[in-house]
Amino acid sequence: MNIPNHPKPYAARPMRGNRPGLALFTLLLGLGFLGHTADEPAKDKVPKLIAPAVSTGTGLLLEPALTLPEFTREKFEAAMASVGSEKIHKPWTNAVVPLPPHPRAEVKGLTQDEAKAYMMEAKRRFTAGEAVPLSDVGLISTQEDVIRKPMLNHIAAFSNEVARVYLLVQKTYSDNGWSYFSIVQDLTVSPPIDYFAEIRKTGPHFEATSCYKCHASGPLAIHPAREDLVLDAPLAAAIGQFIADQPRSVLFVPEDSPKPPTGEPLTLKFCARCHAEDGDRDRLFQVQSHPIRVLVDFGYMPPNRRLKPEEIAQLKAWLEKKP
Numbered sequence: 001m002n003i004p005n006h007p008k009p010y011a012a013r014p015m016r017g018n019r020p021g022l023a024l025f026t027l028l029l030g031l032g033f034l035g036h037t038a039d040e041p042a043k044d045k046v047p048k049l050i051a052p053a054v055s056t057g058t059g060l061l062l063e064p065a066l067t068l069p070e071f072t073r074e075k076f077e078a079a080m081a082s083v084g085s086e087k088i089h090k091p092w093t094n095a096v097v098p099l100p101p102h103p104r105a106e107v108k109g110l111t112q113d114e115a116k117a118y119m120m121e122a123k124r125r126f127t128a129g130e131a132v133p134l135s136d137v138g139l140i141s142t143q144e145d146v147i148r149k150p151m152l153n154h155i156a157a158f159s160n161e162v163a164r165v166y167l168l169v170q171k172t173y174s175d176n177g178w179s180y181f182s183i184v185q186d187l188t189v190s191p192p193i194d195y196f197a198e199i200r201k202t203g204p205h206f207e208a209t210s211c212y213k214c215h216a217s218g219p220l221a222i223h224p225a226r227e228d229l230v231l232d233a234p235l236a237a238a239i240g241q242f243i244a245d246q247p248r249s250v251l252f253v254p255e256d257s258p259k260p261p262t263g264e265p266l267t268l269k270f271c272a273r274c275h276a277e278d279g280d281r282d283r284l285f286q287v288q289s290h291p292i293r294v295l296v297d298f299g300y301m302p303p304n305r306r307l308k309p310e311e312i313a314q315l316k317a318w319l320e321k322k323p
């Protein structure tokens, strides 16, 4: 199919009833009928479902594992739908919504304004019901010692040749309003650059300080806090796989939001064989101790085996070192 190259296809722009051509085009894009590329997970190729989160009792967690017995599936569904039920739990064929081609030919390095425009476009599509978000209670943020209540996430992924764009619409169970966060991965440079931002009323505001402690290696694979706290498990698996397969990237650090002090790198080889300067994932540092404690205790890291007791003891000793 021949896709017309709209002059500024990604700029935030409300859909108008009197422009049926554009409306139909945008609708088709939203439904994912156009522009599939090979690395986008399609529904007929859904990967293995994400293993349910169960604490393995390593003693690495700072607080007892939360199982949230009072947070029933009904409460979960109602809380998730409070964002607008027409925006979520969409039928889908492609978990990653294709975006039109980038308007600037042969781009080498997105400008900051272009990164922000992708973020706004992701938010616009979500608001218009043109995204395919997965809805879950996220394990890592829910278990966090300062939160300790359900953290509700709607996560949508978009892509074209030059960028991977993620939107996170988030609140805790007891908050009223939803907050918007986005990551834009610029694929036109090597290594790719990840722009992180909170999307405020005034527009996207780039951040590194508050994101780095969990997102040191870029977007994070999906981990629902409980098997029944996810609305579309195959979609979560497909988006999780897309994120896990991402290229190694570096974080864009804006002047007003520096990287926090990292502390010492984790060099234990049962982690550092993958988390290393030249590994699959970036090095891990003391500042990432929270996601490290959670992902290891819940048996997600290392990916293919459980740590032996003496390895857990080594990791615990490293985590307890003063930075």
Ligand code: HEC
Pocket (backbone or CB within 6 Å): 136, 137, 138, 139, 140, 141, 144, 153, 155, 166, 167, 168, 181, 182, 183, 196, 197, 198, 207, 210, 211, 212, 213, 214, 215, 218, 219, 220, 221, 222, 223, 224, 243
């Ligand atoms: C306490 C840890 C933590 C911090 C701090 C954090 N995030 Fe996340 N973020 C997560 C987790 C965990 C997920 C995956 C959630 C899930 O499984 O549902 C996530 C997911 C996301 C996603 C969806 C794509 C992806 O990576 O899965 C975006 C976008 C995002 N975060 C943006 C941000 C931005 C921007 C900041 C800083 C302003 C930030 N996050 C800070 C833990 C964190």
Ligand code: HEC
Pocket (backbone or CB within 6 Å): 214, 216, 217, 218, 219, 220, 221, 243, 244, 270, 271, 272, 273, 274, 275, 280, 281, 282, 284, 288, 291, 292, 295, 296, 301, 302, 303, 304, 307, 315
């Ligand atoms: C065989 C390779 C491998 C080993 C060994 C491994 N990891 Fe990972 N790790 C990954 C991959 C791939 C990801 C990203 C995909 C995912 O999260 O499933 C990841 C993600 C993570 C993350 C989330 C931040 C990020 O980089 O995305 C943390 C934290 C983490 N691992 C901690 C550990 C710790 C601690 C160990 C050692 C106990 C460990 N890993 C061992 C491959 C590995």
